[in-house]
Amino acid sequence: MSAFVVLPQATQVPRVVGESIYSQGSPTSPGLAGADVSSWVTSAALATVAAVSIYRAMRGRNWSRVSLGPNGGCFYEYKFRAKPGAKYRYRFSTDVWTPEWGHYPNEEKGRLIRYGQLLNKGTVRLPMQEDDDNDGWGLLGAADDGAVGALLLDCDGTLAETERDGHRVAFNKAFAEKGFDVEWDADLYGELLTTGGGKERMTRYFKEVNPDAWTFADEPAPDNALIMELHELKTQIFMDIVKSGELPLREGIKELISKADSAGWQLAVCSTSNEASVRAVVETMLPEFADKIKVFAGDVVAAKKPDPAIYKLAAQDLGVAPMRCVVVEDTGIGAQxxxxxxxxxVVTKSVYSAKEFFGDADVVVENASELDFQKDIVSLLPVLELA
Structure with missing residues (x-):
């Protein structure tokens, strides 16, 4: 006969609504509630405050500039130093991709640097070309092709007296062809030359000197369609004058360029004139150097002289540091x-600039024939001196 056992039912205790199963004192509590949770949060907050305080203390400490650089710290061997002529330029030792004006120092035998301190300078030796040429500037900023310097020449008034007998004549012919009753004499053109750029020069004339000659509704401006059309016509007329052979080179300029080329210098012409006009001058008057002279002219930069933009562009493009560039100009704004x-x-005075002030120039002569390349040009470059 089968026996059935009836088990007693468990008593179900009702739970108050809102009461957590992990309430303090509950036998099933995992230990994260109440005072334990509060203690954990407090510990985490204190740890965060301590970490922030330590970080700020480390950042605020007066670490050596050589070991840390301008924006932070590196606690290992520092390999980068500034080059002469590049004051106050500091970089991290990890910044090896674009050394700019600096170079990496010689790794002398036995040299030991730790934590920004030179513990042993090792066996000192003279810098060699192969040591300093890995940054693209070469020894003391020379170009990476071995050139020791760069000769940057202005065009108009420096290579030839193109202003009075070339550009001025071309402007007047362009005015006549376009129906303007305007003629610039030699004295007026000399005054207008204080404004760099042909389009800018015409704008100044029609705005300030002779506004009655401008009979159009829109105001004259360098980007005005008629001004640009006049300048394009003037450029074509000027190139015809140059190619005719009517304008000779200035005295001594060819000899100066020849000596610079023989000495391994890089050559460039930097002018605010139209690029086609400048190339016509170089190719017609200096055909033997036309393939060696780089031309930076016209609107290749936004700002015209006395802004230095065109010379900075030339130095960057040639790969020669500015301190190893010598500029040959004929005007005050060019010297600036x-x-x-x-x-x-170096200033070689021209017809229009003879009475100007050249306070920014290192050498001032009447013409290039008075210049000695070694004494007046090469001597301007920085020289490595050993203490």
């Missing part, structure tokens, strides 16, 4: 541009 680019400046 060269000096503002941190370059040495």
């Amino acid at each position: 541009a060269g000096a503002a680019a941190s370059m040495k400046v």
Whole structure:
């Protein structure tokens, strides 16, 4: 006979609504509630505050500039140093991709640097070309092709007296062809030359000197369609004058370029004139150097002289540091541009600039024939001196 056992039912205790199963004192509590949770949060907050305080203390400490650089710290061997002529330029030792004006120091035998301190300078030796050429600037900023310097020449008034007998004549012919009753004499053109750029020069004339000659509704401006059309016509007329052979080179300029080329210098012409006009001058008057002279002219930069933009562009493109560039100019605003680019400046006075002030120039002569390449040009470059 089968026996059935009836088990007693468990008593179900009702739970108050809102009461957590992990309430303090519950036998099923995992230990994260109440006082334990509060203690954990407090510990985490204190740890965070301590970490922030330590970080700020480390950042605020007066670490050595050589070991840390301008924006942070590196606690390992520091390999980068500034080059002469590049003051106050500091970089992290990990910044090896674009050394800019600096170079990596020689790794002398036995040299030991730890935590920004030179513990042993090792066996000192003279810098070699192969040591300093890995940054693209070469020894003391020379170009990576071995050139020791760069000769940057202005065009108009420097290579030839193109202003009075070339550009002025071309402007007047362009005015006549376009129906303007305007003619610039030599004296007026000399005054207008204080404004760099042909389009800017015409704008100044029609705005300030002779506004009655401008009979159009829209105001004259360098980007005005008629001004640009006049300048394009003037450029074509000027190139015809140059190619005719009527304009000779200035005295001594060809000899100066030849000596610079023989010495391994890089050559360039930097002008605010139209690029086609400048190339016509170089190719017609200096055909033997046309393939060696780089041309930076016209609107290749937004700002015209005395802004140094065109000379800075030339130095960057040629790969020669500004301190190893010598600028040859004929005007005050040209000298200002060269000096503002941190370059040495030589002035050869022209017809229109004979009475100007050349306070920014390092050398001032009447013409290039008075220049001695070694004494007046090469001597302007920085020289490595050993203590």
